[in-house]
Amino acid sequence: MARVEANRRDFLRWLATAGAGLAAAGIAPALFAQEAAAAGTDVVVVLGATVVDGTDAPARPNSAVVLIGDRIAWVGPAVELPHCAGARIVDGRGRYLIPGLWDMHAHGIDYEKLWPPMFLANGVTGIREMQGYDENRATRDKIDRGELLGPRVVMGSAxxxxxxxxxxxxxxxxxxxxxxxxxxxxxxxxxxxxxxxxxxxxxxxxxxxxxxxxxxxxxxxxxxxxxxxxLDAAKAGQRTFEHLFGLHIATSSRRDEFLALLDAQPFDPNAKRDFFNLARELDRQAAQAYDPATAESHFAALKALDNWVSPTFAVNRVISRPAGTFAHDPRLKYVSQDIIDYWADRLTMFTPVTAEQIAQQDAYFEAQLRLVGEAHRAGLGVLGGTDCLNPYVFPGFSLHDELDYLVQAGLSPRQALQSVTRDAARFLGKASTTGTITPGKVADLVLLDANPLTDIRAVRRIDTVVTAGRVLDRTRLTRMLADVETAAKQPPAGANSRSVRLPVRGCC
Missing domain, CATH: 3.40.50.10910 (Amidohydrolase)
Incomplete structure (x- = not known):
């Protein structure tokens, strides 16, 4: 049908009759429209984009997505949408609209001048913060109250x-x-x-x-x-084993041998890292003794228990390379000197030095990629997360790296994207409110200049980010990153300009 002109009231009246998607989400369209009209809520229309909605449905070209406040109100063909006088139009022609991304293993949101804008500028509209403490709980609350622009935060305990x-x-x-x-x-x-x-x-x-x-x-x-x-921990209810720790041992032909060695080793308070170093070395050796039959049984048991794979390739790759490999990463301009100094000191605890060690760690990382591919093909859910705040793992930016690694591991670009959208929401118990471009869900969206289903690297080509209905266009995103670069050069000042917890950070 031809698009017709409508004032705001007429547009909301049309929405009340056309809002089948809202009704499916348990929201009465007429009531939604009435409340939006009474509140004077902004109307935003992303017009003409190809919608990649996060589900398994085909991409939908020349679509329109209507946002009322912080909710998605309507999704459909652009030609069916009446023109709303006064609506903000985001030009999606030639572009691809995806759900907002989740980093499912993050740290450091309390670096308020650095971390939140870096996440948003890279399309990350939600994070799973993996260690709770007073400072980052305060930052979460600021974001929740609308006092600080940042991603949604799912907060872990201490x-x-x-x-x-x-x-x-x-x-x-x-x-x-x-x-x-x-x-x-x-x-x-x-x-x-x-x-x-x-x-x-x-x-x-x-x-x-x-x-x-x-x-x-x-x-x-x-x-x-x-x-x-x-498996005993998974039966007790543990949902993930972060960083792939122990998964190689559990899928190895030498599993029982390695577990017996660990059982016999005490946790020594005078040499705290000895056990960790032994476990990491045995895990590396186990990767070279992968047993398909053992793995098939283990993966089936984990799947039955709804246990998920959380590989954090971004940090695993950094610690598999010599310490100086990433010392000139151009993204360091967005990180303050106290963090850079800590990274340089901390990294030497993990990284290989000799040619033999480097070759071993390269092979170990390649085995991690293969293991995640096997787990995914066995039906285990995969979560995309980075472990940012660890050395050379950057908020937002490194989630794009993680998506690249997931594709290298054997996920399709669509499946990799789902690991940080639809599947992340399902894991978090938020599938009814986020993770896909669906009426009734939160207005967290990313508009791309290229098709992520043909090349996952397209996720780096961001034109516009919508977070809780707030539109951040390319000019705004560029300015946000420029402000981060300026802030990174400034000395710390104030309780939440940096994390006072930095010295205890590790691979956590």
Whole structure:
């Protein structure tokens, strides 16, 4: 049909009759339109774009997406949409519209002048913050109240580890079941969205944490707890084992041998890294002894328990290369000197030095790519996350790197994109409100200059970002990054201009 002119009231009246998508989302279209009219809510129309909605549906060329405030109100062919006088039109012709991206393993949102704008400028409209503490909870609350422009934040608890730990404050260390339960109650009181568990938890404390999380209906994720078999931890309810820790051992023909070596090794408070270093080396060796039959059984069991793969290739690649490999990354201009200095010091704890070590770590990383491809083909859900704030892992920018690695691992561009949109939302229990371009869901969108379904690198070519209905065009995004570059050159000033927790950061 030909597009007709309509004033704002007529347009909202049309929406009330055309809003089948809103009704499907459980929202009464007429009531939605009435409330929008009463509130004087802005109308934004993304017009003429090819919509890649995050589902398995084909891309829809020459579409229109109507946003009323912070919600998607209508999606359909552009020719069916009446022209609304006074609406803001975002020109989508020749471009591709995708849902806003989620970084599903992030740290450091409390670097308020640096991290939030870097995320948004790269199309990241939501993050899973993997370690909660006072400063980043305060930043989350500012974003929620609209006082700070930034991505949506799903906030983890303080990291919960055993009495021996590789980390220090602000983590919570527990020695027994009672302390584990208390740590979960604290996480609930702090409005944590999930609990984060760590390597060195005693078995009784771990099971108490799992039980208390069930009691409060709180999910928990984190690192592989070394004193448990992966399947036992998954049966207890752990949703992910971050960074692929332990997955190579669990899928190896030498699994029982390696697990026996770990069982016999104590957590030494005087040499805290010894166990971690042994486990990492055994995991590397296990990658060279991958057993398809063992893997098939393990993957099937994890899938049945709704356990997900969270590979964080971005950080794994950095620690697999010599320490100086990324020292001249042009994105360093967006990072303050205190972070750069910390990165340079911290990285030497992980990276290879000799030619033999470099070759071993390159092979290990390639094995990680293959392992994730096998897990994905076995039906395990995959989450795209970066572990930003670790050395040379940059907010927003590195999620684009992660998508590249996921495609190298064997996911199609569509599947890689879904890992940070639709599937991320499903994992978080937010599928009804975010993750796809669907009426009724939040208005978090990214407009691209190229087709991400043919080349995942198109996700880097951002024209416009919409976050909670706020339109950030290319000029605004460029200015945001320029402001980040300026802020990165300034000395820290104020409680939340930098994280006071930086010295305890690691691969977490």
């Amino acid at each position: 990291i919960i580890d055993g009495p021996v730990s590789l980390l220090g404050p602000p983590i919570t260390q527990v020695a027994n079941a009672e302390e584990g339960r208390a740590a979960v109650r604290t996480a609930v009181a702090q409005r944590s969205d999930f609990v984060k568990v760590y390597f060195y938890l005693p078995k009784d404390a771990y099971y108490a944490i799992a039980d208390e999380c069930r009691r409060f209906g709180l999910p928990f994720s984190g690192h592989w707890p070394y004193r448990l078999r992966q």
